[in-house]
Amino acid sequence: MLKHPLASPAAHVLQIEVVGSDLDGQQYIARTQTLTITRDGATILLAIKLAPESELIVRNLQTNEEAVARIVGHIREDASGHVYGIALVDPTVDLWRVQLPATDSRQDTIMECSHCHTVRAVPLTEIEMEIFESKRALTHRCECSNSSTIWKQTARGVSVEKQKSSPERNLPPEPVAPVGKERRRERRTAMTRTACLRYSGQEQVVACEDMSRGGFRFRSQKQYGEGMRIEASVPFERSSVNIFVPARIVYSQELPDGSHRHGVTYLRTSGKMDQDK
Numbered sequence: 244m245l246k247h248p249l250a251s252p253a254a255h256v257l258q259i260e261v262v263g264s265d266l267d268g269q270q271y272i273a274r275t276q277t278l279t280i281t282r283d284g285a286t287i288l289l290a291i292k293l294a295p296e297s298e299l300i301v302r303n304l305q306t307n308e309e310a311v312a313r314i315v316g317h318i319r320e321d322a323s324g325h326v327y328g329i330a331l332v333d334p335t336v337d338l339w340r341v342q343l344p345a346t347d348s349r350q351d352t353i354m355e356c357s358h359c360h361t362v363r364a365v366p367l368t369e370i371e372m373e374i375f376e377s378k379r380a381l382t383h384r385c386e387c388s389n390s391s392t393i394w395k396q397t398a399r400g401v402s403v404e405k406q407k408s409s410p411e412r413n414l415p416p417e418p419v420a421p422v423g424k425e426r427r428r429e430r431r432t433a434m435t436r437t438a439c440l441r442y443s444g445q446e447q448v449v450a451c452e453d454m455s456r457g458g459f460r461f462r463s464q465k466q467y468g469e470g471m472r473i474e475a476s477v478p479f480e481r482s483s484v485n486i487f488v489p490a491r492i493v494y495s496q497e498l499p500d501g502s503h504r505h506g507v508t509y510l511r512t513s514g515k516m517d518q519d520k
Contacts, residue, residue, distance in 0.1 A: 255280045255341055259287065263299030264456060266292045266488075274304070280339050284312065284330040284370030288323055292486075294456040295382055301329065303338055310336045316374040316382055328374040355397035359387035362399045438477035440467075441487055451477060458490065458508040466503045467492045475507060 257277045264270050277285040293299075293314050302309040312329040319326050331338060351364040352375070365383060367375060375381045375396075383394045438461055440447050449461040459477050467473075471492040476485040489510040496504045 254278070255339070257285075257339060257341075258304040260302040260304055261287070261289070261299050262302075263293070263297060266294050266456075266486075277339075278326065279373065280341060280343070281369035281373065282343055283334045283368045284315065284328060285339070286318060286326055286328050286370075286373065288326055290324040292325060293317075293327060294454065297456045298332070299329070301331075301338065303340065306340055308338055308340075310338045315370055316378060318374060318377050328370050330368065330370050334368070353397060353399075353401065354381070354383070354394040355399060356383075356385045356387060356392050356394055358385060358392040361385065361387065362397055362401050364401055365394065436478035437480075438475055439479040439485065439487070441474040442467075442471065448479060452504070458493070458506065460504065460506050462498070462502050462504050464502050466495055466497070467505050469493065469495055472510075473507070475509075 255277060257280065258274070259277060260272065260274050262270075262272050271291055273289060273291060275288050277287055279286045287301075295316070296313055298311055298313045300309055301312045311332040313332060315328040315330045317325060318328055352367050352372075353362065354365045355362045357380075365381075367381070371381055380393050380395045383392065385392045385394075436451050437448050438451050438459060440449060447463070447465065449463045452460045452462060454460070454477060459475075469492055473490050473492065474487040475490040476487045479485050490507050491510055492505055493508050494506045498504055
């Protein structure tokens with residue numbers, strides 16, 4: 244794997260407080276600490292599961308200064324919780340008040356989009372490089388789906404022309420939700436994970452196309468009616484403890500191959516779900 248002349252992240256424990264929304268949209272306030280810090284971000288430990296690219300407010304408890312940050316990536320999970328890499332939305336903010344060695348702010352890495360296979364020289368920041376070194380992959384925005392996709396390092400040459408579209412990529416655009424229905428306001432992240440849906444005493448595992456803090460999109464041979472109430476767990480792993488949250492189908496689209504694409508929004512309610520009709 245190629246290495247870059249960026250300085251290694253500083254192992255530095257700072258007591259911080261974070262405020263945001265978890266994967267099912269519930270607001271949280273948690274006190275935790277940094278594990279490593281960079282000029283533009285940090286790695287932090289949280290017991291809460293967060294959506295990729297969701298934003299949170301980070302407060303340095305020593306100085307009482309705060310800044311907005313976003314989740315760049317999930318690095319690992321252990322008995323203590325989840326380790327995330329976060330980036331400060333405004334990289335000029337000196338939130339940590341720690342003297343760090345001078346480095347080049349960005350270094351180019353030749354990477355390939357897992358969705359459209361475009362190859363680009365991607366300029367990585369310090370925190371992005373730390374996550375990339377750990378996971379060998381990084382979530383990065385791509386024009387192919389107007390969302391964030393998974394990028395990996397490649398030995399292929401940088402693309403000079405757009406790759407020809409496959410039949411899958413020529414699918415009709417996602418329909419816009421009619422007035423009166425919830426519209427997606429969060430940026431989507433492309434993913435190739437599974438979700439599990441519960442409805443009327445049944446469960447079905449489906450393939451996710453992308454997700455955001457407010458919901459996700461999936462494909463299925465079965466058609467679900469718009470407005471249908473369900474419980475959803477995403478990402479879903481059979482060998483793990485999975486948390487199901489109330490959700491609703493907000494649109495259903497039939498695809499040329501006979502399958503169906505559905506949009507799902509999480510419901511922020513503490514009451515019981517209504518019966519499916």
